[in-house]
Amino acid sequence: AQSVTQPDIHITVSEGASLELRCNYSYGATPYLFWYVQSPGQGLQLLLKYFTGDTLVQGIKGFEAEFKRSQSSFNLRKPSVHWSDAAEYFCAVGAEGESGYSTLTFGKGTMLLVSP
Amino acid sequence: SAVISQKPSRDICQRGTSLTIQCQVDSQVTMMFWYRQQPGQSLTLIATANQGSEATYESGFVIDKFPISRPNLTFSTLTVSNMSPEDSSIYLCSVEDRGSGMGELFFGEGSRLTVL
DSSP, X not given: XXXXXXXXXXXXXXXXXXXXXXXXXXXXXXXEEEEEEEOTTOOEEEEEEEOSSOSEEEOGGGOEEEEEGGGTEEEEEESSOOGGGOEEXXXXXXXXXXXXXXXXXXXXXXXXXXXX | OOOEXXXXXXXXXXXXXXXXXXXEESSOOSEEEEEEEOTTSOXXXXXXXXXXXXXXXXXXXXXXXXXXXXXXXXXXXXEEOSOOGGGOEEEXXXXXXXXXXTXXXXXXXXXXXXXX
16 A cells, blocks of 8 residues: 655745655555645645656645655655735545556645744 | 535534535535645545446545535545544645646645534
8 A cells, every 4th residue: 555754744934945855655556646735714725746767746836746766755845935825735646446546645734924 | 637626614613413514616626525624643544426427435544524515526525524623634635637637636725613
């Protein structure tokens, strides 16, 4: 069974500074990997996804993530954080279930706080 | 992309009662998913609902506790039965956009339940 570890529960970054959120996964085959963001009182929004191809994936809102198979990692990065980026971020690994649809396993999330 | 509406957005319930959450999608979808997000925890898949058949429940979730209806391709309900304080969670409805590739889930804003 697949699993996802987000080692950082909380991270505080100054506005304008760079950001990296860590994600490690466990999965027996080539993984489908995702990053979602959840703002307070909101549902989850997909930031980016990796299926195949280029290991550096660009997403919305200036985010990117790099898939490193040797490290089983899919870390999320942003060069300059804005106050509106304060939210909870979830990494997820997907697999095709018996129904042919996805089964996503989520990490426990990292809460990003942005300081002035 | 799919737009998902959930009702209620939040509720406070008494122990022993039941509450039904509604999920409406603005397009026809084959599969709908129900997730639970307990305080400080990640998302856990409760069940997958296919129109016209019984829902498929994940390990640890049973139909008697979380009955699901799926009367058509745009609507589903999740009932949380005989609630206890441990059921206090955010319940999220989700659909997969197969046109965007496997695993791209769209989420409703969630229903935050507090059980006293």
